[in-house]
């Protein structure tokens with residue numbers, strides 16, 4: 001316990017030192033605020049525009065959460081189908097890799113064009129970037145069950161549904177959570193990229209991505225920094241949500257062998 | 264050598280026209296893989312195991328012992344020949360069989376009790392019956408306090424006991440054991456061997472047991488089937504000339520040593536004719 005606390009304290013010290021250096025340099029070198037505002041100026045704008053910052057934060061949170069949740073549900077469903085019908089997996093699995101390689105920045109404008117702007121298309125973009133890691137990891141987990149365990153189920157005349165839901169699915173849980181962990185990190189990125197293109201809303205309040213483009217255009221660099229900071233915090237929160245879910249569901253039985261491998 | 268036929272009382276009393284396990288001219292060949300692996304794994308295996316017998320399969324690695332056991336369990340179909348379990352096809356006789364694998368093959372997300380109850384759950388047994396049987400089985404293997412533990416919290420020997428309890432919970436007549444204790448240390452292995460013998464006596468099982476250990480084969484068996492490899496075939500069937508019930512002290516007797524020496528010799532002979540290139544096969 002003690003070394004952990006020391007480590008955390010040291011990390012905080014590094015952060016404090018970095019902030020101090022940043023502040024001192026911006027003052028000493030007379031950097032104009034619209035190029036690089038100091039941390040104090042950024043903190044001030046976080047305070048003064050907190051409500052609009054929080055609103056943007058909340059909009060992006062919703063879009064990322066919807067996209068992530070949908071990708072988990074759809075990803076599990078597709079993986080179960082892949083595990084059950086090998087020919088279908090052989091036929092379609094290569095296309096899930098396409099999902100991962102398609103440049104989201106390039107297709108985001110298309111999705112905006114097809115679906116219109118708003119939280120729906122932003123969540124859809126987050127969904128697309130989250131889907132491939134979920135499918136890849138879950139499918140792998142479902143099909144990598146030890147042969148003897150399948151034999152064991154067959155000795156009890158288990159139905160295909162029993163093999164799928166009582167053996168393959170629980171066996172795939174650790175892999176599923178590796179996928180969720182990866183996807184929870186990129187869900188926020190996907191949502192923000194989506195908002196850069198499709199985030200404007202008629203209500204007048206956009207998510208973090210939309211506000212970033214707006215602040216950038218207005219040369220409100222203080223606020224831009226605040227938004228970037230908020231986006232980073234949001235990414236962290238999602239990442240830890242993924243880790244927490246993994247711990248919550250698996251800690252009782254799983255050795256968390258995978259905890260180290262970032263995959 | 265004068266061979267005195269020794270068999271367990273149960274085997275003698277239960278002898279009937281239908282053998283418990285009957286293999287008639289079994290051959291097996293896998294279609295998958297390259298030409299090398301497409302050679303027959305098993306060739307013309309014929310064997311009848313009577314009710315109450317403990318028959319061990321002993322032979323060099325790759326001679327098809329696991330494959331043979333899976334064929335008896337109806338998990339694999341033979342390429343040629345016929346298998347009957349209690350006179351019917353293995354797939355229809357699974358209710359009376361239990362398979363015990365080399366490693367415990369427990370489901371790590373289930374507690375010990377849930378693991379033991381797996382078969383009953385898959386067969387939709389009523390909950391109270393399940394709980395009662397699970398408790399009885401855990402007592403039988405000496406794990407009554409471990410029901411709520413997860414497999415990762417158990418030692419190798421305890422895991423194997425759970426695996427045995429799981430196999431016994433639906434009261435099989437026939438046990439198929441594929442090197443069940445190979446991963447255990449000698450003390451645990453000897454102890455579990457004695458437990459198998461005790462349960463065999465109480466429950467009147469028929470056991471088909473795969474092992475690499477000559478001592479284990481001699482100690483447990485009514486008969487030792489020595490297999491040669493490439494292709495897998497029966498090189499010799501040896502009736503173990505030791506009295507029943509088997510006691511742990513017997514392991515130290517000269518008679519046991521003589522039997523072990525004999526089986527060792529047979530195993531060496533079988534290994535000598537097991538050419539990996541498949542040349543010089545018996546048949």
Ligand SMILES: Nc1ncnc2c1ncn2[C@@H]1O[C@H](COP(=O)(O)OP(=O)(O)OP(=O)(O)O)[C@@H](O)[C@H]1O
Nearest residue numbers: 293295296300304323324325326327328329330331
């Ligand atoms: N599903 C399979 N497809 C192709 N070949 C197989 C398959 N299963 C087993 N074999 C081959 O059959 C042969 C016998 O395998 P088996 O596992 O039955 O041997 P074994 O006697 O149990 O060996 P060991 O003592 O090492 O457990 C081996 O050469 C193996 O490569």
Ligand SMILES: [Mg+2]
Nearest residue numbers: 328329330441
């Ligand atoms: Mg084997």
